[in-house]
Amino acid sequence: MWKRSLLDVKVKRGADVGSDHHSTTADIKLKLRANGKNTRSWKQFDIEKLKESNVRKEYTTLIRNRFRILENLNDEDDTETTDDKWGEISEIFTKCAEESIGFKQKQKHKDWITPRTWDNIIIRRETKKKLNEAKSQRLKERYQLEHSQIHRNVNRMVRNDKRANMDSLAEKAEEAANKGEKGNLYKITKIICGKNTASSNIHVKDKLGNLLTSENEQEQRWTEHFSELLNRPTPTELPIIAENNNELEISIEPPEMNEIIPAIKSIRNGKSPGNDNLNAELFKLEPVIDWIMRQTTANTPRDIRWGTFTTLENLDFADDLAFI
Template identity: 45%
Template sequence: MNGTSESQQEASHMKIILNARTKLKLGFWNVRTMYEAGKQAQVLREMKENKLHILGISECRWTGFGKNLTNTGDTIIYSGRNDDKHQGGVAIILNKSSSKSLIEYNPVSERIITAILNTKPIKTSIIQVYSPTNEADKEIKIEFYEMLQAEIEKIPKKDLTIIMGDFNAKLRQDNSGFERIMGKHGCGIMNENEEHLVDFCGLNNRVIGGTLFRHKDVHKLTWVSPGGRDKNQIDHIAINESETVDEQWQEVEDLFKKTSEKILSFKRQKHKELIKQETWSLIDNRTELKKKICNTHSDRLKDRLRDQYSNCNKDVKKATRKDKKDFIEGLALEAEKAASEQRMGDLYQITKKLCCQKRNTNMPVKDKQGNLITSEREQENRWNEHFKEVLNRPEPETTANIPIAEHDLEVNIEIPSRSEIIKAVKSLKNNKAPGNDKLSAELFKSDPTLTANILHTPFKKIWNTHARQKLQKNASFIGLNINIKKSEVMPLNTTEPPLIDLNGTPLDCTSSFTYLGSIVTSERGAKTSEPE
């Protein structure tokens, strides 16, 4: 089957229905059939009453494939069988506004149809499916998921992908081992189709949305037997887990910042002025007298103004000396109060201000001959040269004699628990400068338990994500040479080799290494090495 697509010029002028300021409402429905009189009108009416932009249809029972425009301006794209048998079939209905964003669609089979929409900041791909029933042959199920996998691989990873429809899969409430894929609010007993769906979502980093949040059963049960005796949740929606570690940390950062601004607001630092407002008034008066002297042509009037200027200048100097004396006395009283209240930080700052000692932060960089270097490029090269000499030392002539460890080394390779995060948060020191995220330690320590609950999710993702490391780039910047032949990687909690390389050369894997006389293995064991 072949779908239709718009030209690149037409796609650039398409209306964008989804962005950061708009909401897109979509649904999916197994209508059992649309191949009967009046059924299409009923479906369109339900779609309008629920204010849906997009509606996915399973088991529409239309044959062939195509794109229809209804009397109400809605667009229906459908895909069915080619043998004139009115069985199966899937369709996607777009209302009048969202149909203008349709870039292309692909009728894959009577069980799968895809549509690509022009949305911002990324494009959206919608896949409507109708999975074989649980009683179907295993070969049919495998063929269905192979076709679905082929369509997933065609979609760019940066796009938002929505897979929805009738999967004929019952999802249980126990999500042990599948926490990243499904939630704890499924309905029913696990069947074979659930295994296929969970495996597919795990392979493609998809999350099954209908199980993540608590809802009433009446809102989750999507299939009712003709007699009304059996009810199941077999229709599901799965979206790509596109949120990266950086995005998760950005959410944490925004959460702490917005809460701090709302509850604590900004601390406005009040600086005591050395010169009081009355003295500034005298200074302004002296400036006006100076202007009058310059603009006056009469000698008699100039002499009178000069006398006034002289007296005013004496008053300014006298007031300035008094203000300085009062300022220093005020600082001394503050220092005395801070010392009595054991506020050593404030006492240090006041003492430094009284001593008038300013630290020169612009330290000069000199070459080996002692000549001053002013160019930033030359300074960077000099630092590079310095670290190369400091960090890359020649190998010692005699090998260090490291005694055998008396006790085995216990290495904890599990995901950091909430209790460990709480302990680490409580150990943070106060009054330390924050990092680039502008989050101080006091914010995290205000409620260590809540902080641990917030940080546990991104920490878990960091622990489980096998991301490519940028070791060589950071090492070469400071002049540190890493020997590829002497560097190995020991994978933990995974059967896949880690994706870590240096300058494009992948590092070899190892199952053990020696540390302080103990051999640490990937099976979380440590044993004492025998002396050679």
């Protein structure tokens, strides 16, 4: 930034920042380099709502109804490719998730502050405005005394709200630990410890354990560490690895039902969605498994069929499906 980049400066005397200093704004002229557009502009679904029974039931009903419509369309059209079928399936998941689950909403900063505290913050802001606009010394002294009292009350209420929020987070962490929910426990622990953002303040020590404070010493220590780690001497004896002449039996046939169902159930929860913006939790519900079973057993040569009403026509082969 150069001296000529500063175009104008203004003092905001009415800003309520809880300090004796006034906020300032400045108009700065900068030349920025374009970094390209962000290709990912979609919103993520609020998967946490699937834990609610009414939302999960609504989503399940929508998925089941739309799959029945899709089955009727597939019976009429046999020229669809795999990509066309996946396009229809992903569209069904997306529309059902939009109607029943919805997207994640942007959370407010410091949402643990109660409405009563926010009302007092607004009163403090209005008192600060009156103090700045007062002309006589008598009014300034009165508003200053009033502002100081309200400011102490706001600080006390904010401390109480933060303490109550910490107690609530501790109870949620204890509950998550009892239920074995390690993901939620890790997130809550990060919030309590105040480690929501990555920190660049990394302590670097030398070989003797002394803390290095200057940047040059830290850079030299990093250089020394990686030089010793990567520059290894050539081994004197090379390992003898025998060639394996046995051919592996790898099936190139389409996946079977006993491979598809465990693959779907083994997908880990709590992961970011891919390019289709569909989370793993959306696929692991009962209607999805039911639809896959009906599709994979509809035309089997052993006369097995998973019907619309979830019945097996050949009960002698039911033991083979017990893993489901």
